Amino acid sequence: MDWGLSNRLNRIIRPDTGHVVMLAVDHGYFLGPVTKLEQPGETVDPLLPYADALMLARGVLRNCVPAETDTPMVLRVSGGRSILAGEDLSDEGLATSMDDAVRLNVSAVALSIFVGSRHERQTILNLAKLVDQGERMGIPVLAVTAVGKELEKRDARYLALACRMAAEFGAHFVKTYFCDDFHQVAESCPVPLVIAGGPSMDTELEVFKMARSAIDQGAVGVDMGRNIWQNENPVAMIRAIRGIVHDELSPEDAHELFTDLSA
Ligand code: R5P
Numbered sequence: 001m002d003w004g005l006s007n008r009l010n011r012i013i014r015p016d017t018g019h020v021v022m023l024a025v026d027h028g029y030f031l032g033p034v035t036k037l038e039q040p041g042e043t044v045d046p047l048l049p050y051a052d053a054l055m056l057a058r059g060v061l062r063n064c065v066p067a068e069t070d071t072p073m074v075l076r077v078s079g080g081r082s083i084l085a086g087e088d089l090s091d092e093g094l095a096t097s098m099d100d101a102v103r104l105n106v107s108a109v110a111l112s113i114f115v116g117s118r119h120e121r122q123t124i125l126n127l128a129k130l131v132d133q134g135e136r137m138g139i140p141v142l143a144v145t146a147v148g149k150e151l152e153k154r155d156a157r158y159l160a161l162a163c164r165m166a167a168e169f170g171a172h173f174v175k176t177y178f179c180d181d182f183h184q185v186a187e188s189c190p191v192p193l194v195i196a197g198g199p200s201m202d203t204e205l206e207v208f209k210m211a212r213s214a215i216d217q218g219a220v221g222v223d224m225g226r227n228i229w230q231n232e233n234p235v236a237m238i239r240a241i242r243g244i245v246h247d248e249l250s251p252e253d254a255h256e257l258f259t260d261l262s263a
Pocket of ligand 1: 024025026027055112144146196197198199223224225226227
Protein backbone atom coordinates (compact mmCIF):
# COMPACT_ATOMS: atom_id res chain seq x y z
CA MET A 1 0.00 0.00 0.00
CA ASP A 2 1.35 3.40 -0.96
CA TRP A 3 2.38 5.66 1.95
CA GLY A 4 -0.32 8.26 1.32
CA LEU A 5 -3.06 5.69 1.08
CA SER A 6 -1.82 3.89 4.17
CA ASN A 7 -1.52 7.16 6.09
CA ARG A 8 -5.10 8.14 5.22
CA LEU A 9 -6.44 4.74 6.24
CA ASN A 10 -4.51 4.99 9.52
CA ARG A 11 -6.23 8.29 10.22
CA ILE A 12 -9.55 6.42 10.10
CA ILE A 13 -8.79 3.06 11.71
CA ARG A 14 -6.91 4.07 14.87
CA PRO A 15 -3.51 2.36 14.92
CA ASP A 16 -3.44 2.29 18.75
CA THR A 17 -6.58 0.15 19.07
CA GLY A 18 -6.92 -1.18 15.51
CA HIS A 19 -10.55 -0.08 15.67
CA VAL A 20 -12.80 2.72 14.49
CA VAL A 21 -16.06 4.45 15.29
CA MET A 22 -17.30 6.12 12.13
CA LEU A 23 -20.38 8.31 12.23
CA ALA A 24 -22.58 7.94 9.14
CA VAL A 25 -24.63 10.96 8.09
CA ASP A 26 -24.85 10.30 4.35
CA HIS A 27 -28.47 9.07 4.41
CA GLY A 28 -29.83 12.17 2.67
CA TYR A 29 -28.12 11.19 -0.58
CA PHE A 30 -31.13 9.03 -1.40
CA LEU A 31 -33.53 9.53 1.54
CA GLY A 32 -33.59 13.33 1.79
CA PRO A 33 -34.06 14.86 5.25
CA VAL A 34 -34.50 11.77 7.43
CA THR A 35 -35.68 12.21 11.01
CA LYS A 36 -33.05 13.90 13.21
CA LEU A 37 -30.88 14.67 10.19
CA GLU A 38 -33.02 17.53 8.89
CA GLN A 39 -30.24 19.95 9.80
CA PRO A 40 -27.08 17.87 9.53
CA GLY A 41 -24.80 20.54 11.01
CA GLU A 42 -26.77 20.61 14.25
CA THR A 43 -26.84 16.82 14.47
CA VAL A 44 -23.14 16.42 13.75
CA ASP A 45 -21.77 19.27 15.88
CA PRO A 46 -21.97 17.64 19.37
CA LEU A 47 -20.98 14.21 18.01
CA LEU A 48 -17.93 15.24 16.00
CA PRO A 49 -15.49 15.13 18.94
CA TYR A 50 -16.40 11.46 19.49
CA ALA A 51 -16.28 10.29 15.87
CA ASP A 52 -13.03 8.84 14.51
CA ALA A 53 -14.34 9.64 11.03
CA LEU A 54 -17.45 11.14 9.47
CA MET A 55 -19.16 9.59 6.43
CA LEU A 56 -21.13 12.05 4.34
CA ALA A 57 -21.80 13.47 0.88
CA ARG A 58 -20.07 16.57 -0.46
CA GLY A 59 -23.00 18.97 -0.11
CA VAL A 60 -23.30 18.34 3.61
CA LEU A 61 -19.53 18.45 4.04
CA ARG A 62 -19.23 21.83 2.32
CA ASN A 63 -22.27 23.41 3.93
CA CYS A 64 -22.61 21.87 7.37
CA VAL A 65 -19.17 20.87 8.68
CA PRO A 66 -16.61 23.46 9.82
CA ALA A 67 -13.41 23.34 7.78
CA GLU A 68 -11.44 23.75 11.02
CA THR A 69 -12.16 20.14 12.02
CA ASP A 70 -9.41 17.54 12.30
CA THR A 71 -11.84 14.64 11.95
CA PRO A 72 -11.14 12.51 8.84
CA MET A 73 -13.89 12.64 6.24
CA VAL A 74 -15.15 9.62 4.27
CA LEU A 75 -16.87 11.03 1.22
CA ARG A 76 -19.79 9.18 -0.37
CA VAL A 77 -19.27 9.46 -4.12
CA SER A 78 -21.89 7.05 -5.49
CA GLY A 79 -25.55 7.79 -6.00
CA GLY A 80 -28.20 8.57 -8.56
CA ARG A 81 -31.42 7.03 -7.23
CA SER A 82 -33.83 8.29 -4.58
CA ILE A 83 -36.24 6.45 -2.36
CA LEU A 84 -38.94 7.54 -4.85
CA ALA A 85 -37.41 5.19 -7.42
CA GLY A 86 -39.25 2.41 -5.62
CA GLU A 87 -37.49 -0.70 -4.58
CA ASP A 88 -34.68 -0.55 -7.10
CA LEU A 89 -32.07 1.71 -5.59
CA SER A 90 -29.25 -0.16 -7.25
CA ASP A 91 -28.89 2.01 -10.37
CA GLU A 92 -26.00 4.03 -8.96
CA GLY A 93 -23.14 5.76 -10.73
CA LEU A 94 -20.09 7.64 -9.53
CA ALA A 95 -21.65 11.01 -8.81
CA THR A 96 -18.72 12.88 -7.31
CA SER A 97 -15.31 13.07 -8.95
CA MET A 98 -11.99 12.09 -7.44
CA ASP A 99 -10.84 15.66 -8.22
CA ASP A 100 -13.46 16.95 -5.83
CA ALA A 101 -12.52 14.35 -3.22
CA VAL A 102 -8.93 15.63 -3.35
CA ARG A 103 -10.12 19.24 -3.26
CA LEU A 104 -12.13 18.40 -0.13
CA ASN A 105 -9.07 16.78 1.48
CA VAL A 106 -10.99 13.63 2.38
CA SER A 107 -9.39 10.58 3.96
CA ALA A 108 -11.40 8.04 1.96
CA VAL A 109 -14.15 7.77 -0.63
CA ALA A 110 -17.17 5.46 -0.32
CA LEU A 111 -19.52 3.86 -2.80
CA SER A 112 -22.24 1.23 -2.67
CA ILE A 113 -22.18 -2.04 -4.54
CA PHE A 114 -25.39 -3.98 -5.11
CA VAL A 115 -24.36 -7.61 -5.49
CA GLY A 116 -27.20 -9.74 -6.84
CA SER A 117 -29.21 -6.76 -8.07
CA ARG A 118 -30.17 -5.75 -11.58
CA HIS A 119 -27.24 -3.30 -11.59
CA GLU A 120 -24.70 -5.60 -10.00
CA ARG A 121 -22.21 -5.35 -12.88
CA GLN A 122 -22.48 -1.60 -13.15
CA THR A 123 -21.83 -1.06 -9.45
CA ILE A 124 -18.92 -3.50 -9.41
CA LEU A 125 -17.38 -1.65 -12.34
CA ASN A 126 -17.95 1.62 -10.45
CA LEU A 127 -15.90 0.09 -7.64
CA ALA A 128 -13.12 -1.07 -9.95
CA LYS A 129 -12.89 2.40 -11.53
CA LEU A 130 -12.89 4.15 -8.16
CA VAL A 131 -10.15 1.85 -6.86
CA ASP A 132 -8.00 2.71 -9.90
CA GLN A 133 -8.51 6.41 -9.17
CA GLY A 134 -7.98 5.93 -5.44
CA GLU A 135 -4.73 4.06 -5.95
CA ARG A 136 -3.55 6.83 -8.27
CA MET A 137 -4.37 9.58 -5.78
CA GLY A 138 -3.54 7.72 -2.56
CA ILE A 139 -7.14 7.75 -1.33
CA PRO A 140 -8.63 4.57 0.17
CA VAL A 141 -11.96 3.25 -1.07
CA LEU A 142 -14.73 2.05 1.25
CA ALA A 143 -17.18 -0.32 -0.47
CA VAL A 144 -20.62 -0.44 1.09
CA THR A 145 -22.45 -3.71 0.50
CA ALA A 146 -25.88 -2.19 0.09
CA VAL A 147 -28.98 -4.26 0.54
CA GLY A 148 -32.10 -2.79 -1.01
CA LYS A 149 -35.62 -3.94 -0.34
CA GLU A 150 -35.34 -6.20 -3.36
CA LEU A 151 -32.49 -8.01 -1.63
CA GLU A 152 -33.85 -9.13 1.68
CA LYS A 153 -30.95 -11.50 2.24
CA ARG A 154 -28.78 -10.32 5.05
CA ASP A 155 -27.42 -13.74 5.87
CA ALA A 156 -23.77 -14.67 6.24
CA ARG A 157 -23.66 -16.44 2.90
CA TYR A 158 -24.87 -13.42 0.94
CA LEU A 159 -22.85 -10.87 2.92
CA ALA A 160 -19.67 -12.99 2.72
CA LEU A 161 -20.08 -13.11 -1.06
CA ALA A 162 -20.66 -9.36 -1.34
CA CYS A 163 -17.81 -8.41 1.03
CA ARG A 164 -15.38 -10.80 -0.60
CA MET A 165 -16.23 -9.42 -4.03
CA ALA A 166 -15.68 -5.89 -2.76
CA ALA A 167 -12.23 -6.88 -1.49
CA GLU A 168 -11.40 -8.84 -4.65
CA PHE A 169 -12.09 -5.76 -6.75
CA GLY A 170 -9.74 -3.71 -4.60
CA ALA A 171 -11.78 -2.01 -1.86
CA HIS A 172 -9.42 -1.03 0.96
CA PHE A 173 -12.12 -1.49 3.59
CA VAL A 174 -15.70 -2.66 3.50
CA LYS A 175 -18.93 -1.69 5.22
CA THR A 176 -21.60 -4.31 5.65
CA TYR A 177 -24.39 -5.42 7.93
CA PHE A 178 -24.22 -7.54 11.04
CA CYS A 179 -25.84 -10.99 10.74
CA ASP A 180 -25.95 -14.39 12.41
CA ASP A 181 -22.60 -16.17 12.02
CA PHE A 182 -20.94 -12.85 11.21
CA HIS A 183 -17.52 -14.44 11.76
CA GLN A 184 -17.99 -16.21 8.40
CA VAL A 185 -18.24 -12.81 6.70
CA ALA A 186 -15.21 -11.43 8.56
CA GLU A 187 -13.03 -14.49 8.11
CA SER A 188 -13.45 -14.57 4.33
CA CYS A 189 -12.88 -10.83 3.80
CA PRO A 190 -9.17 -9.96 3.56
CA VAL A 191 -9.64 -6.24 4.26
CA PRO A 192 -11.00 -4.47 7.37
CA LEU A 193 -14.76 -4.61 7.88
CA VAL A 194 -17.05 -2.13 9.62
CA ILE A 195 -20.74 -2.63 10.25
CA ALA A 196 -23.65 -0.28 9.62
CA GLY A 197 -26.14 0.07 12.44
CA GLY A 198 -29.33 -0.21 10.39
CA PRO A 199 -32.69 1.22 11.47
CA SER A 200 -33.06 2.38 15.07
CA MET A 201 -33.45 -0.58 17.40
CA ASP A 202 -35.97 -0.83 20.23
CA THR A 203 -33.39 -0.65 23.02
CA GLU A 204 -29.86 0.67 23.43
CA LEU A 205 -28.76 -2.67 24.86
CA GLU A 206 -29.57 -4.36 21.54
CA VAL A 207 -27.29 -1.89 19.74
CA PHE A 208 -24.49 -2.49 22.24
CA LYS A 209 -24.88 -6.26 21.92
CA MET A 210 -24.67 -6.03 18.13
CA ALA A 211 -21.56 -3.83 18.25
CA ARG A 212 -19.84 -6.09 20.83
CA SER A 213 -20.65 -9.20 18.86
CA ALA A 214 -19.46 -7.70 15.57
CA ILE A 215 -16.11 -6.68 17.09
CA ASP A 216 -15.70 -10.06 18.80
CA GLN A 217 -16.33 -11.80 15.48
CA GLY A 218 -13.81 -9.77 13.49
CA ALA A 219 -15.18 -6.32 12.57
CA VAL A 220 -12.72 -3.47 13.13
CA GLY A 221 -15.52 -1.13 14.05
CA VAL A 222 -18.81 0.50 13.21
CA ASP A 223 -20.00 3.06 10.71
CA MET A 224 -23.21 3.88 12.50
CA GLY A 225 -25.89 6.48 11.93
CA ARG A 226 -29.50 6.19 13.03
CA ASN A 227 -28.87 4.22 16.21
CA ILE A 228 -26.71 7.11 17.36
CA TRP A 229 -28.30 10.33 16.17
CA GLN A 230 -31.93 9.18 16.32
CA ASN A 231 -31.41 8.28 19.98
CA GLU A 232 -32.71 10.75 22.58
CA ASN A 233 -29.15 10.97 23.96
CA PRO A 234 -26.88 10.80 20.92
CA VAL A 235 -23.70 11.90 22.69
CA ALA A 236 -24.16 9.28 25.42
CA MET A 237 -24.84 6.74 22.69
CA ILE A 238 -21.68 7.42 20.65
CA ARG A 239 -19.57 7.49 23.81
CA ALA A 240 -20.94 4.12 24.91
CA ILE A 241 -20.28 2.72 21.44
CA ARG A 242 -16.72 4.00 21.70
CA GLY A 243 -16.41 2.14 24.99
CA ILE A 244 -17.30 -1.08 23.20
CA VAL A 245 -15.17 -0.51 20.12
CA HIS A 246 -12.04 0.97 21.71
CA ASP A 247 -12.15 -0.04 25.38
CA GLU A 248 -13.55 -3.58 25.20
CA LEU A 249 -16.63 -2.77 27.28
CA SER A 250 -19.31 -5.43 27.57
CA PRO A 251 -22.82 -4.50 26.36
CA GLU A 252 -23.94 -4.25 29.98
CA ASP A 253 -21.06 -1.96 30.96
CA ALA A 254 -21.70 0.16 27.88
CA HIS A 255 -25.33 0.41 28.93
CA GLU A 256 -24.33 1.54 32.39
CA LEU A 257 -22.06 4.17 30.86
CA PHE A 258 -24.89 5.26 28.55
CA THR A 259 -27.27 5.57 31.53
CA ASP A 260 -24.75 7.58 33.56
CA LEU A 261 -24.02 9.93 30.66
CA SER A 262 -27.74 10.37 29.92
CA ALA A 263 -28.57 11.41 33.48
C1 R5P B 1 -26.23 3.36 3.60
O1 R5P B 1 -25.75 2.88 2.58
C2 R5P B 1 -25.69 4.55 4.18
O2 R5P B 1 -24.39 4.62 3.66
C3 R5P B 1 -25.59 4.68 5.71
O3 R5P B 1 -24.41 5.35 5.97
C4 R5P B 1 -25.56 3.39 6.45
O4 R5P B 1 -26.74 2.72 6.28
C5 R5P B 1 -25.16 3.52 7.94
O5 R5P B 1 -26.10 4.11 8.67
P1 R5P B 1 -27.06 3.34 9.66
O6 R5P B 1 -26.23 2.97 10.85
O7 R5P B 1 -28.10 4.37 9.97
O8 R5P B 1 -27.59 2.13 8.96
